[in-house]
Amino acid sequence: MSERPPLLLFTVLCFGIAVLYLPMLVLITYSFNASAMVNVWGGFSFHWYRELMGNDQILDAALLSLEVGVVASTLAVILGTLAAIALVRFRRFRGRFLLTAMVNAPLVMPEIITGITQLLLFVAMLQLFSWPHRGYTTLVIAHVAFCTAYVTVTVQSRLRSADRSLEEAAMDLGSGPVRAFMDTTLPIIAPALLSGWLLSFTLSLDDLVISSFVSGPGASTLPMVIYSKVKLGVSPDVNALASLIIATVGAGVLIAGMVMRRAERQRLLDVQMATR
Amino acid sequence: MGESSHRMQLFLAALVKRYGRWLIILPPLLFLVVFFLIPFAYSLRISFADTALQVPPYTSVWNYSADHHLSIRLSLDNYRYLLTDEVYAFSYLYSLRTAFFSTLICLLIGYPMAYAMARSSKTTQGILMMIIILPFWTSFLLRVYALEGIIRENGLLNSALLWLGVIHEPLKIMRTSLAVYLGIIYSYLPFMVLPLFATLEKLDHELLEASADLGSSPWRAFFDITLPLSMPGVIAGSMLVFIPAIGEFVIPSLLGGPDNLMIGRVLWDEFFMNRDWPVASAVAIAFLVFLVGPIAIYQHYSAKQQEA
Numbered sequence: 025m026s027e028r029p030p031l032l033l034f035t036v037l038c039f040g041i042a043v044l045y046l047p048m049l050v051l052i053t054y055s056f057n058a059s060a061m062v063n064v065w066g067g068f069s070f071h072w073y074r075e076l077m078g079n080d081q082i083l084d085a086a087l088l089s090l091e092v093g094v095v096a097s098t099l100a101v102i103l104g105t106l107a108a109i110a111l112v113r114f115r116r117f118r119g120r121f122l123l124t125a126m127v128n129a130p131l132v133m134p135e136i137i138t139g140i141t142q143l144l145l146f147v148a149m150l151q152l153f154s155w156p157h158r159g160y161t162t163l164v165i166a167h168v169a170f171c172t173a174y175v176t177v178t179v180q181s182r183l184r185s186a187d188r189s190l191e192e193a194a195m196d197l198g199s200g201p202v203r204a205f206m207d208t209t210l211p212i213i214a215p216a217l218l219s220g221w222l223l224s225f226t227l228s229l230d231d232l233v234i235s236s237f238v239s240g241p242g243a244s245t246l247p248m249v250i251y252s253k254v255k256l257g258v259s260p261d262v263n264a265l266a267s268l269i270i271a272t273v274g275a276g277v278l279i280a281g282m283v284m285r286r287a288e289r290q291r292l293l294d295v296q297m298a299t300r
Numbered sequence: 301m302g303e304s305s306h307r308m309q310l311f312l313a314a315l316v317k318r319y320g321r322w323l324i325i326l327p328p329l330l331f332l333v334v335f336f337l338i339p340f341a342y343s344l345r346i347s348f349a350d351t352a353l354q355v356p357p358y359t360s361v362w363n364y365s366a367d368h369h370l371s372i373r374l375s376l377d378n379y380r381y382l383l384t385d386e387v388y389a390f391s392y393l394y395s396l397r398t399a400f401f402s403t404l405i406c407l408l409i410g411y412p413m414a415y416a417m418a419r420s421s422k423t424t425q426g427i428l429m430m431i432i433i434l435p436f437w438t439s440f441l442l443r444v445y446a447l448e449g450i451i452r453e454n455g456l457l458n459s460a461l462l463w464l465g466v467i468h469e470p471l472k473i474m475r476t477s478l479a480v481y482l483g484i485i486y487s488y489l490p491f492m493v494l495p496l497f498a499t500l501e502k503l504d505h506e507l508l509e510a511s512a513d514l515g516s517s518p519w520r521a522f523f524d525i526t527l528p529l530s531m532p533g534v535i536a537g538s539m540l541v542f543i544p545a546i547g548e549f550v551i552p553s554l555l556g557g558p559d560n561l562m563i564g565r566v567l568w569d570e571f572f573m574n575r576d577w578p579v580a581s582a583v584a585i586a587f588l589v590f591l592v593g594p595i596a597i598y599q600h601y602s603a604k605q606q607e608a
Contacts, residue, residue: 032412033412033416033419036416037412037416040410040413040493041428041432043486043489044435044489046450046456047443047446047449048438048446050446050449050450051445051449103328106325106327107329107332110324114324117321117325119325119329122329122333126332126336126337127328130336132543132592132596132599133547134547134564134587136549136567137584138339140567140581141339141584142339144346144577144581145339148342151356165335169336172328201320233549233564237571247441250442250445254554266439266445266446270442273438273439277433277434281430
């Protein structure tokens with residue numbers, strides 16, 4: 025389908041995109057507002073960004089969020105990839121149904137329920153084993169649990185479409201199954217691992233509800249701090265923080281998108297060259 | 301020596317071959333059982349306990365007495381409480397209704413958007429995809445906060461309408477149901493557009509041309525051909541909006557007023573304000589049974605149907 029879309033459709037499309045972007049553009053504009061009044065433009069200034077740099081509460085929270093995000097998404101990629109391999113490669117095993125259910129459940133489970141149930145478990149575990157203390161550890165565990173599901177789904181679909189004949193050839197040439205997998209299939213599914221990691225990282229950085237439940241005193245992630253600030257009313261330094269985050273993520277997504285597109289084009293080109 | 305080490309190697313290889321796959325299966329399986337499945341079983345247990353002034357704040361469901369008799373005391377009080385206090389029934393229905401109508405509105409806006417995208421050129425499609433996906437990666441919380449800047453009393457919308465002379469005093473949108481609807485639609489619109497675009501893009505344009513040749517009007521052709529063929533996208537997109545909308549906490553909490561009680565907010569308050577863990581567990585379990593359960597079953601069967 026590639027004729028010009030009718031005017032009506034095109035108008036709705038433009039309207040929809042405008043609605044999606046307008047709030048963020050307004051937010052970014054007001055982050056440079058010199059005035060603390062939200063509806064008065066007091067001239068251009070970096071005031072709120074400077075304010076932000078001096079706010080230890082926000083910086084600590086950002087650091088905690090980044091740390092939890094990196095550790096949780098790395099662990100989630102490992103567990104999720106293992107789960108994907110198990111589900112795609114092993115046709116039947118004991119616990120297959122259970123694993124399938126647990127991998128798909130977080131995708132439909134309201135976060136608030138996951139959060140409550142995990143908190144209840146952590147409280148009971150702390151009583152029984154004196155571990156884990158609520159804070160960094162419980163945050164990481166809870167984030168790994170929901171990120172694993174997203175990684176598994178991402179890797180699963182890539183693994184399903186991966187050609188097994190290369191791996192079989194490697195095994196015929198004397199590689200062990202692990203070595204053969206590492207040498208042939210792993211590079212093919214690597215982009216899925218990368219996008220699984222990025223997805224996990226974004227979800228982890230963004231999570232408010234589950235984190236609020238499982239975290240303990242003194243360990244507030246960035247969304248938790250933002251939420252409590254926003255709940256109290258508009259604060260212009262949140263505008264500055266939000267603009268920084270939106271700009272970083274936007275740049276990141278654009279660059280990742282372009283890199284992936286180029287890699288995909290290169291791959292198609294290689295395939296064409298190889299089959300000639 | 302060579303012989304025995306070779307035999308050892310064969311033995312190890314056989315061992316890995318026999319049990320090696322458990323090295324792959326067990327880590328994710330055990331992790332998810334302990335930190336995802338057991339928590340649910342455990343909350344089920346707590347939902348049958350009574351509230352108590354102790355740490356943790358509920359009574360034990362089973363007790364070993366001195367003579368090794370196991371006594372189990374299941375209290376159904378929490379569930380009875382859910383039925384008697386009408387806040388719960390009200391918030392269930394309110395959540396269902398809100399999620400349903402926001403999904404419908406998302407569909408009405410998202411469908412033309414996806415259709416316009418599908419009918420653009422390939423290059424434009426790539427760019428449009430990026431534009432639609434970008435908000436998906438941006439923080440959800442921040443996007444809800446950004447929306448507040450538009451719809452609050454002195455926000456952009458009211459300023460613009462006042463300036464245009466359409467209204468003479470600012471509209472009250474924040475802290476109303478309307479704000480909750482706007483929040484959900486704004487946040488989840490990309491989830492509706494992407495699956496719709498994916499199905500509409502694959503649609504065979506020749507079918508439409510054929511029906512036009514046979515004298516169908518464009519609208520008739522749309523309802524006879526395009527809409528039925530795009531049903532998988534309609535269903536997938538609706539699920540992606542409906543499911544998170546129904547358990548939504550952030551949007552009703554930040555944009556809604558005190559009477560926009562969605563079930564997520566009731567759970568949050570029960571837990572953090574009232575500190576009533578057994579009732580909160582009972583609400584969670586009931587939520588699971590009445591809302592998530594049917595969705596999961598539906599998805600299971602529709603996945604099976606697609607495979608068949």
